[in-house]
Amino acid sequence: MKMTNYLSNASNLYGQNRLLKFVVVVLGITTVVNTYMIRNAQQMEKVVIIPSVINDKMWLSGTKASDEYVKQFARDVSNMFLTYHPSNVRTNFNDLLAMYDPSEFAEAQRVLYNLAERIEESKAASGFYITKLVNNEEKHQLEITGSKTMIINGKVTDNSIKIYLLDYKIESGKFCILRFMEKSEYDKYKYEEAANAKK
CATH class of the missing domain: 1.20.5 (Single alpha-helices involved in coiled-coils or other helix-helix interfaces)
Structure with missing residues (x-):
């Protein structure tokens, strides 16, 4: 049992x-x-943003964003980087640094702080007015064309059309700058990068 x-x-x-x-x-x-x-x-997940300045819908989803969203950031970046005066250049550049990707932050900080110092010493002012914005979504690159006016000691030293390239990425819903340079400098940078990669 x-x-x-x-x-x-x-x-x-x-x-x-x-x-x-x-x-x-x-x-x-x-x-x-x-x-x-x-x-x-x-x-x-998509976040739909409709600010008062823009009539179109902007959206952001993971690693993608609407064309209008990216172009708005391009306007902000070019304004902070290319429109300055000795009294506001450091504030502009500090705001700009907050948008840089962490992998590029140290180099960008070094370059921007050196540039800010030269601008303050020479009492230079600059204005940039965008005439054309082209977003290449596959390359994550914006081509920004505009009129740049440079003034040093009250005299216009440069008034010409410039083309800038902005490499960016969108990660976890955040717009990050990788590189921002004039097209001629960018081509030289890419050539040197390719040469270093072959070594």
């Missing part, structure tokens, strides 16, 4: 053990699937 009770209890324990293992496996699979779905939802 005791042996049958023991076998019956042992059989019940094995059954319960199998049931618990099954529940743990199901919970594990559910957790993995849930994590995957949440991550996908974050990448697919």
Whole structure:
């Protein structure tokens, strides 16, 4: 009699053990699937922004953004970088640095602070007026064409059409600057980068 009770209890324990293992496996699979779905939802989420200045809808989703959103950032970046006066150049450049990708931040900070120092010493002022904006979505690059006026000590020293290239990326819903330079400098930079890659 005791042996049958023991076998019956042992059989019940094995059954319960199998049931618990099954529940743990199901919970594990559910957790993995849930994590995957949440991550996908974050990448697919769109934020629709309609500021008072812009009539078109702008959206941002994971690593993609609407053309209007990217162009608005291009306007902001070119304004901070190319329209300045000795009294506001450091403020502009500090705001601009907040938009740089962390991998490019140190180099951008060095370049911008050196430029700010030269602008303050020479009492230079600059104005840039955009005439054309082209967004190449595949390359994540904006081509910004405009009229740049440079004034030093109250005299116009340069008034010409300039083309700038802005390399960017959008990561986790944030616009990040990778590079911003005049097209002629950019071509030289890419040539040197390719030469260094061959070494």
